Amino acid sequence: MKNWEVILSVAGEGGGIQLCGQKRDDGTWSFARYINELTFDDAGPIDAHSHVVHTWEEALELIESYPWTQLSPQEVHPEFRLHIWKEAESSGSRLDQWRDICKISDIELLTDWIASSRYMVVLTGAGMSTESGVPDFRSQKGLWTKYDPFAVSHIDMLEKDYPAFHEFYSYRMCELKKVQPNDGHKILSRWQKEGIVKFLATQNVENLHQHAGSTDVAQLHGGLETVQCHSCGSPASTDSFIERESCAACGGNLRPNITLFGEMLPQDIWNRTFEEIAKSDLLLIIGTSLQVSPVNQLPKEAGGKVVVLNLDETPFDQDFDLVIRGKAGDVLRQAERQLTASKK
Known part of the structure; x- marks a missing residue:
């Protein structure tokens, strides 16, 4: 098709299908389908052109009766790659090939x-x-160089070495006040x-x-912005935790409302x-x-x-x-x- 560009080209064992396009002066496109179908007799290959259409929706109708997404993609026009990819993806066929040729x-x-x-x-x-x-658990910043965060964030540390637990989490609370989304x-x-x-x-x-x-x-x-007593569950302020005060209700140790390792x-x-x-x-x-x-x-x-x-x-x-x-x-x-x- 002279002076027409290939919009889409696919091939299979029985031949190939091309959707061709011609860009008009106003930037819109006209489309036509070209089929080259092999035969197994003396007639040779069958070449067939469709009528010309003027919208992308009509262009798709020209080829929708053929299983074009299941055939091997050969060429895709860069201006139509996203349109073609969307159609190919919805079919679920040869997705790696289509994504590659459409350069998605x-x-x-x-x-x-x-x-x-x-x-x-x-x-x-x-x-x-x-x-x-905010440093993650594999960071080398601050208290992460002093404590193993996986150990200090375990329920055992809260219950067996509260000073270390408190130092780690009061530090984190103070540092987070400097952090913005x-x-x-x-x-x-x-x-x-x-x-x-x-x-x-x-x-x-x-x-x-x-x-x-x-x-x-x-x-x-959980979250570090609320605090409770580890013993009785009574709420407390973050300032009370940072200042290492005891629970006002029972005298127990305060903790942030987070899920520690070893807890459900x-x-x-x-x-x-x-x-x-x-x-x-x-x-x-x-x-x-x-x-x-x-x-x-x-x-x-x-x-x-x-x-x-x-x-x-x-x-x-x-x-x-x-x-x-x-x-x-x-x-x-x-x-x-x-x-x-x-x-x-």
Whole structure:
């Protein structure tokens, strides 16, 4: 077809299909289908051209009667790669080949899934907050050089070496007063308000999601901004804990309302998170190594696609639909920009 460009070309054992296009002066396109079908007699190959159409929807109708997504992709016009990818993805055939030839980036794929999701759930871990200056358990900052955080965060330390437990957590509380939510927290808050994020759960205890404006955050490991007595459960102020005061009700040791290693997760929060993830069509896991049980079992309950965004590998990367290596704030900023652009 002279002066026409190839929009889409696929091939199979019996021949090939091309969707061709011609760009008009006003920037719109005309489309036609070309089929080259092999025969097994003396007639030779059959070449057939369709009539010309003038919209993308009509162009798809020209080829929809053929199983084109199941054939081997040969060529895709860069101006139509996102349109073609969306059609190919919905068919579920040869997805690796189609994603490769359409040159779909990780961010584009994530953005597409977010835009099409009806029930997106987010689970965050320590990597969500490191960009705010909160060290994770593998950091070499502050008391992390003096204490093994896994040991000092165990129930045994609270009960057997309270001075060490208190020093560690009073230090953390004081340091967190200097910390502010980062762009990633703010983006998730905006997405929650816009209805893009239906449910937000976190392993983090520093309450930065709430400070960014998120509401109804499921804190799987509790939070450092409230305190209670370890003996009788009476509430107390964070200042009382920092000053190492005893419980006003019974004289017992105070502790932050967090789940320590060796303790059970709050069952009501755990059950709700389990249920929300089970009914999700997209689970976005951000900044967690998934090495802590039982939270690392939650991705297995996802009802749809699972995406992990983390700087390092997790033990379950091979089970996820998409793995993105990068900082939470950087990736979420790119995704938000693309989502905003797609709405214009």
